[in-house]
Amino acid sequence: MxxxxxxxxxxxxxxxxxxxxxxxxxxxxxxxxxxxxxxxxxxxxxxxxxxxxxxxxxxxxxxxxxxxxxxxxxxxxxxxxxxxxxxxxxxxxxxxxxxxxxxxxxxxxxxxxxxxxxxxxxxxxxxxxxxxxGTEAVANEDGGYDLVRKVTNDSPAVAxxxxxxxxxxxxxxxxxxxxxxxxxxxxxxxxxxxxxxxxxxxxxxxxxxGWVTGTVYFNKSETRKIANNGYMAATLIALGPWGWVGPSAATVSYWTWMANKAKNSRQCLKIKSTLKADKYKGGYCR
Incomplete structure (x- = not known):
């Protein structure tokens, strides 16, 4: 044997x-x-x-x-x-x-x-x-999960x-x-x-x-703020460690539109490092 x-x-x-x-x-x-x-x-x-x-x-x-x-x-x-x-x-x-x-x-x-x-x-x-x-697994569109947590108390969550x-x-x-x-x-x-x-x-x-992937997750309160005032997204993102450049007016308008869609469906907003926005639910979306 x-x-x-x-x-x-x-x-x-x-x-x-x-x-x-x-x-x-x-x-x-x-x-x-x-x-x-x-x-x-x-x-x-x-x-x-x-x-x-x-x-x-x-x-x-x-x-x-x-x-x-x-x-x-x-x-x-x-x-x-x-x-x-x-x-x-x-x-x-x-x-x-x-x-x-x-x-x-x-x-x-x-x-x-x-x-x-x-x-x-x-x-x-x-x-x-x-x-x-303080870390949560949030289902993503690929069939896997992003592992998400807040980097600072004032920032949104990041994968x-x-x-x-x-x-x-x-x-x-x-x-x-x-x-x-x-x-x-x-x-x-x-x-x-x-x-x-x-x-x-x-x-x-x-x-x-241990790797910051660049995807930012907003909870329901933060999503509502962005839906009501798009430039809140730029303010919240500036608090994070991922070093994005300032978004254009067209990008902010797009984020605001997506935040409204997420809010109306009782979901939350997430934004990738490509600046693409999407809806999600579960985990940090409270």
């Missing part, structure tokens, strides 16, 4: 790396209590990502300001994690008919991957999401991390339908396999933390 463990880990890593590729994997080292650790330099410091030493732990990312976000793995057994392939940490058979893996990426993020080895593997995976106080849109691939590299939902602090990924699905299937939540 001991002699077979490295071969099992290598096979698990090959399946995952076939689905993800290896071009964005970070250079890693090891440290006490971890299976792998990667450090990525940001403008304001270092982002540190770690893979747990066993599947009962959590994937953690620590931002330059010291705050940490983590994602627990959907395991049944505290399988020991080992690096295999080109740096993927694998936890073979950590759940029923399921291998689990973690990849630390060169953008400071991390992927938590499940490999459904056959049709008997569970198609719903549950990840416990642990965010710093400082994300859970990327979900994906799943079968053994032939074909897309398998998949989606997320959030129940409390639990991120649930549903993978919709069929009788025609070619196993194994690899599925992945990827998350980042």
């Amino acid at each position: 001991a002699d077979d463990a490295p071969a099992t880990g290598s096979r698990a890593a090959r399946v995952v790396e076939k689905a993800t590729g290896i071009s964005d994997l970070a250079a890693t080292t090891t440290a006490a209590g971890t299976a792998a650790i990667a450090r990525t330099q940001a403008d304001d410091g270092t982002v540190t990502a770690t893979a747990p030493k066993d599947a009962a732990g959590a994937v953690k990312i620590t931002a330059p300001d010291g705050t940490t976000a983590s994602l627990g793995l959907p395991q049944d057994h505290a399988t020991h994690g080992t690096q295999a392939g080109d740096g993927t940490v694998v936890y073979p058979d950590a759940a029923k008919n399921t291998d689990i893996a973690v990849q630390l990426t060169d953008d400071g993020g991390a992927r938590a991957l499940t490999t459904l080895k056959n049709a008997q593997a569970p198609t719903q995976q549950r990840y416990e999401l642990n965010l710093p106080q 400082v991390g994300a859970i990327d849109a979900p994906w799943a691939k079968d053994a032939g590299g074909n897309k398998v339908p998949t989606s997320y939902k959030l129940e409390g602090n639990t991120l649930i990924q549903q993978v919709n396999t069929t009788e025609e699905t070619a196993f194994p299937v690899v599925a992945d939540p990827k998350f980042t933390w």
Whole structure:
């Protein structure tokens, strides 16, 4: 059994790396209590990502300001994690008919991957999401979530991390339908396999933390202020750290129009760094 463990880990890593590729994997080292650790330099410091030493732990990312976000793995057994392939940490058979893996990426993020080895593997995976106080996950138009918090008491909220849109691939590299939902602090990924699905299937939540993405979120009170006085948007944005240039009159008029649409539908306004505005609901929209 001991002699077979490295071969099992290598096979698990090959399946995952076939689905993800290896071009964005970070250079890693090891440290006490971890299976792998990667450090990525940001403008304001270092982002540190770690893979747990066993599947009962959590994937953690620590931002330059010291705050940490983590994602627990959907395991049944505290399988020991080992690096295999080109740096993927694998936890073979950590759940029923399921291998689990973690990849630390060169953008400071991390992927938590499940490999459904056959049709008997569970198609719903549950990840416990642990965010710093004051941070909320807000669904975005891509099918993922922005991780949103206020940078200062006077500013609107800003996205400082994300859970990327979900994906799943079968053994032939074909897309398998998949989606997320959030129940409390639990991120649930549903993978919709069929009788025609070619196993194994690899599925992945990827998350980042500690990077200001440039998307600004306004709550209902702030949205009303912008709807009633468009230039309030420019004032609120000036309080943030993202360094936008002053908006033109046409842009402010567009923001005001969108803020009115959001207010009338009992939703809230968000503005991206491209200056595109949209509506959203949930999370910071109170």
